[in-house]
Amino acid sequence: MSETTASLYVHIPWCLSRCPYCDFNTYAAREWPEEAYADALVGELTWYAARPPFREATIATVFFGGGTPSLFRPATIERILSAVRDAFPVAAELEVTLEANPGTIDRDRFTGLRSVGVNRLSLGIQTFHPRLLEALGRRHSVEESRAALAAAREAGFDNLSLDLMYAVPTQTQAELEADLTEAVAFAPEHVSAYALIYEPGTPLTRDLEAGRIQRVSEDVEAEMFETVGAHLASAGYARYEVSNYARPGREARHNQAYWRGGPYLGLGAGAHSYAPEAAPMAADASHGVRWQNVRDPARYRTAVARDGHGVGEHERLTRTQAMGEFCWLALREARGLSAADFQARFGAPLVEAFPHVAALRDEGLVEPGDDRLALTRKGLLLADSIFASFF
Numbered sequence: 001m002s003e004t005t006a007s008l009y010v011h012i013p014w015c016l017s018r019c020p021y022c023d024f025n026t027y028a029a030r031e032w033p034e035e036a037y038a039d040a041l042v043g044e045l046t047w048y049a050a051r052p053p054f055r056e057a058t059i060a061t062v063f064f065g066g067g068t069p070s071l072f073r074p075a076t077i078e079r080i081l082s083a084v085r086d087a088f089p090v091a092a093e094l095e096v097t098l099e100a101n102p103g104t105i106d107r108d109r110f111t112g113l114r115s116v117g118v119n120r121l122s123l124g125i126q127t128f129h130p131r132l133l134e135a136l137g138r139r140h141s142v143e144e145s146r147a148a149l150a151a152a153r154e155a156g157f158d159n160l161s162l163d164l165m166y167a168v169p170t171q172t173q174a175e176l177e178a179d180l181t182e183a184v185a186f187a188p189e190h191v192s193a194y195a196l197i198y199e200p201g202t203p204l205t206r207d208l209e210a211g212r213i214q215r216v217s218e219d220v221e222a223e224m225f226e227t228v229g230a231h232l233a234s235a236g237y238a239r240y241e242v243s244n245y246a247r248p249g250r251e252a253r254h255n256q257a258y259w260r261g262g263p264y265l266g267l268g269a270g271a272h273s274y275a276p277e278a279a280p281m282a283a284d285a286s287h288g289v290r291w292q293n294v295r296d297p298a299r300y301r302t303a304v305a306r307d308g309h310g311v312g313e314h315e316r317l318t319r320t321q322a323m324g325e326f327c328w329l330a331l332r333e334a335r336g337l338s339a340a341d342f343q344a345r346f347g348a349p350l351v352e353a354f355p356h357v358a359a360l361r362d363e364g365l366v367e368p369g370d371d372r373l374a375l376t377r378k379g380l381l382l383a384d385s386i387f388a389s390f391f
């Protein structure tokens with residue numbers, strides 16, 4: 001592959017319960033086939049390591065996402081990381097992130113994870129208000145969130161990301177301010193703050209449709225978005241992507257690789273992968289391939305045992321799709337979309353491929369920087385429709 005580095009995503013699809021807004025590939029469970037699932041992950045990893053395009057790749061980042069990866073024992077995470085190191089060259093500064101939910105993890109487990117090579121934690125805090133945790137159907141308490149943050153630091157994690165959610169039904173601006181104040185008091189290196197999304201088919205969306213809850217108005221959501229940005233900026237966190245904020249140098253390298261069109265290999269049930277050129281399931285692709293594993297964990301294990309991989313569906317990108325994806329992903333980042341990079345990658349001027357860029361500029365939705373177009377404040381509030389204009 002033209003890129004020499006790749007990112008690795010490992011999906012752990014179990015949670016202790018299912019949050020009503022969640023549409024991820026997750027399953028509520030009290031027990032899970034940890035060993036057998038790890039066998040499949042390692043098998044799949046080994047299969048890709050023997051084939052182009054990942055055969056030539058150096059792994060720069062590993063991200064254990066879910067689901068709730070903190071349910072897995074550190075010994076299992078170690079086994080997977082050892083397999084990664086055996087199968088691939090890894091970057092000297094390998095970033096290894098693991099998502100953890102309060103209430104599933106104590107200091108010993110944090111210490112264990114740190115000792116097996118996890119060097120970045122993403123903690124699903126969401127809010128420090130019990131009433132809002134309940135509205136979100138989160139099973140952990142505020143005390144468990146505070147304990148998890150303290151325990152992570154005691155275990156030696158010096159790269160913590162904290163997830164917050166806003167625009168929750170009945171949430172007030174004062175509650176959001178208080179959440180931000182408490183989040184900043186823990187001095188995480190990184191904060192992700194997402195507006196609550198009503199995904200089709202989720203219990204929360206059914207509640208909305210039945211009138212049992214009311215969503216906050218668009219104006220309030222926009223105000224909350226501004227509040228998040230202003231509060232975190234004043235505490236020294238720069239917005240480097242629509243919903244992500246970091247202290248200097250603490251941006252999530254794994255996510256940056258996605259936004260920059262880098263190759264990523266997703267292992268596990270329902271995981272997504274992308275290669276900007278051909279891949280084993282589409283050797284004739286010329287504008288990139290993306291694929292998704294079968295979603296059901298048992299079927300995924302069966303597929304890996306039978307085929308060596310868990311691929312369910314794949315899609316060859318057309319040139320138009322590849323160009324559009326390059327643009328909207330780049331516009332997610334505060335540094336924006338480089339017309340020169342676009343031309344170098346696709347051999348065509350950006351304004352020829354997407355003439356509506358001029359209109360976006362005239363409407364004040366994007367602004368030119370040093371050879372880059374970035375979303376303005378007005379553009380950030382309309383980000384999703386601007387991204388869709390490149391599809």
Ligand code: SF4
Nearest residue numbers: 015018019022066067
């Ligand atoms: S903890 Fe996260 S992944 Fe699990 S159900 Fe809740 S939102 Fe979904």
